[in-house]
Amino acid sequence: MASVDIRDISMAFAGKNDLPFVALDGINLSVKDGEFVCLIGHSGCGKSTLLNLIAGLLLPTKGTVVCGGTPVKAPGPDRAMVFQSHALLPWMTCVENVSLGIRQAFRGRLSKAEMQEKAEQALKLVHLDHAIHKYPYEISGGMKQRVGIARALATEPRVLLLDEPFGALDALTRSSLQDELIRVIEKTKSTVVMVTHDIDEAILLADRVVMMTNGPEARIGDVMDVSLDRPRDRIELASNAHYGEYRRQLLDFLYRKQLARAETGA
Amino acid sequence: MRRELTRPWVASVLLLIAFLAIWQFLTAATGGPTANVDPEYARLAGQSASQEKTGAIPTPVAVAKRGYELLINAFDSSNPNNLGIAWHLLYSLGRVMLGYILAVLVAVPLGFALGLMPKLYQSLNPFIQILRPVSPLAWMPLALYVFRDSSVSTIFIIFICAIWPMLINTAVGAAGVRPEWVNVSRVFGVGRLEHVARIVFPASMPMIMTGMRISIGIAWFVIVAAEMVGAQSGIGYFIWNEWNNLQIASMIVAIVLIGIIGLALDVGLSWTASRLSFRE
Numbered sequence: 289m290a291s292v293d294i295r296d297i298s299m300a301f302a303g304k305n306d307l308p309f310v311a312l313d314g315i316n317l318s319v320k321d322g323e324f325v326c327l328i329g330h331s332g333c334g335k336s337t338l339l340n341l342i343a344g345l346l347l348p349t350k351g352t353v354v355c356g357g358t359p360v361k362a363p364g365p366d367r368a369m370v371f372q373s374h375a376l377l378p379w380m381t382c383v384e385n386v387s388l389g390i391r392q393a394f395r396g397r398l399s400k401a402e403m404q405e406k407a408e409q410a411l412k413l414v415h416l417d418h419a420i421h422k423y424p425y426e427i428s429g430g431m432k433q434r435v436g437i438a439r440a441l442a443t444e445p446r447v448l449l450l451d452e453p454f455g456a457l458d459a460l461t462r463s464s465l466q467d468e469l470i471r472v473i474e475k476t477k478s479t480v481v482m483v484t485h486d487i488d489e490a491i492l493l494a495d496r497v498v499m500m501t502n503g504p505e506a507r508i509g510d511v512m513d514v515s516l517d518r519p520r521d522r523i524e525l526a527s528n529a530h531y532g533e534y535r536r537q538l539l540d541f542l543y544r545k546q547l548a549r550a551e552t553g554a
Numbered sequence: 555m556r557r558e559l560t561r562p563w564v565a566s567v568l569l570l571i572a573f574l575a576i577w578q579f580l581t582a583a584t585g586g587p588t589a590n591v592d593p594e595y596a597r598l599a600g601q602s603a604s605q606e607k608t609g610a611i612p613t614p615v616a617v618a619k620r621g622y623e624l625l626i627n628a629f630d631s632s633n634p635n636n637l638g639i640a641w642h643l644l645y646s647l648g649r650v651m652l653g654y655i656l657a658v659l660v661a662v663p664l665g666f667a668l669g670l671m672p673k674l675y676q677s678l679n680p681f682i683q684i685l686r687p688v689s690p691l692a693w694m695p696l697a698l699y700v701f702r703d704s705s706v707s708t709i710f711i712i713f714i715c716a717i718w719p720m721l722i723n724t725a726v727g728a729a730g731v732r733p734e735w736v737n738v739s740r741v742f743g744v745g746r747l748e749h750v751a752r753i754v755f756p757a758s759m760p761m762i763m764t765g766m767r768i769s770i771g772i773a774w775f776v777i778v779a780a781e782m783v784g785a786q787s788g789i790g791y792f793i794w795n796e797w798n799n800l801q802i803a804s805m806i807v808a809i810v811l812i813g814i815i816g817l818a819l820d821v822g823l824s825w826t827a828s829r830l831s832f833r834e
Contacts, residue, residue: 365743371737377735378832379759388744388752392744393742
């Protein structure tokens with residue numbers, strides 16, 4: 289069964305002079321249960337818009353998103369999101385930030401103590417045992433993003449949506465968070481849709497990489513299967529025989545086909 | 555030594571000393587018309603009336619002396635027509651606090667309503683924009699006519715001048731919660747009431763506190779003028795009364811005290827703001 293079914297989605301925003309700005313045009317995509325899909329493309333290609341459509345933060349002008357058999361009309365507890373800018377609430381401690389989502393998702397099903405326990409468990413899962421009662425300003429950027437991941441996972445969503453979650457981090461922190469994510473997803477078996485502009489990140493994490501053409505009127509240009517067993521180890525991956533070919537495919541799409549298209553204005 | 559001199563506080567002290575020296579030099583040298591004070595009046599008005607050159611700008615030393623006299627008798631209430639200066643300050647502070655608290659109680663909830671309901675904001679905005687620039691003192695005669703009580707009128711004046719910065723700041727703060735925080739709230743399904751209480755309120759706290767600081771400054775500004783026009787007590791009344799008695803030294807002492815209390819109010823609110831506002 290498909291976790292997420294994107295059926296013929298188009299998205300237009302109100303642009304200048306009342307002319308609609310068409311960000312996405314005719315997107316079809318099906319994400320299987322437990323699958324990890326990366327959306328990759330140049331900035332401004334509407335990949336974040338697509339993620340927001342799945343989240344229900346935006347509603348498409350045409351087409352539907354179906355999640356777990358029901359059409360998406362608004363955000364819901366079956367979909368959780370990790371934001372690019374961590375988006376922790378600075379007036380709440382880490383555990384309070386995580387609890388915010390849990391309280392809504394498990395209202396009436398869990399006691400207060402159980403919710404607290406769940407929030408602390410989620411933070412322990414991302415190795416933040418020591419920062420449970422700290423405020424976001426007291427911890428580093430990488431740790432903040434770990435809290436963001438814990439907050440999203442703690443609600444036990446059917447689908448985890450990641451919007452360039454490691455984009456703002458330095459390379460070393462990014463690697464350690466990617467490893468962390470691999471480990472956590474291996475435990476929770478979550479379905480993941482992740483937006484990224486990092487080719488290596490996509491190959492390391494994804495079962496399928498969805499390549500989007502440049503906007504406006506962005507569409508899915510190509511889809512590449514990464515047929516390597518998950519979880520993957522970044523060092524083994526570097527010496528894998530297929531790795532270079534995956535990279536070449538993605539680079540070819542992003543820098544030959546898409547840049548050429550952007551430059552000619554076609 | 556050179557390093558010592560470049561410290562800002564050292565420069566402040568030096569500037570103060572220079573200022574006092576020039577003041578002393580100018581006032582002591584030129585003096586003023588020696589007052590022909592009726593000895594009987596001098597007895598009634600106190601010693602200062604006959605000793606000082608009334609009408610001239612007094613020397614800083616004379617002001618300091620007068621300040622000392624006023625401060626040691628600050629809480630004197632033996633003569634109800636000549637209360638100690640502390641009582642006047644307390645009257646003023648009391649009126650400011652009452653009017654200000656009333657303004658907070660109206661401005662903050664109303665500001666939230668305006669910030670969260672753009673249509674309500676748009677429909678009330680013309681009234682706010684017309685009432686906001688009106689000098690609070692323009693209300694004074696009307697207030698006196700309506701309330702028929704000078705204290706109530708001054709409290710109303712404080713209320714009407716303190717409300718606008720807080721109202722507008724709260725509305726702007728509540729309307730301008732960062733989109734990412736609003737998205738967090740939406741993605742995790744936070745209910746309307748909890749959204750206001752746990753996200754909008756703390757997010758707009760810095761803006762609310764800024765509004766409150768602006769308002770307390772304006773309120774402390776306005777109380778002096780309001781009391782000059784229509785009160786029988788308070789620091790504004792005190793200054794006007796001393797002016798009528800040509801007690802220039804007392805007026806200068808009162809001006810300094812007003813400044814110090816205004817500063818204290820601002821520092822207090824700024825400290826509260828830093829405690830209540832989130833850190834990033």
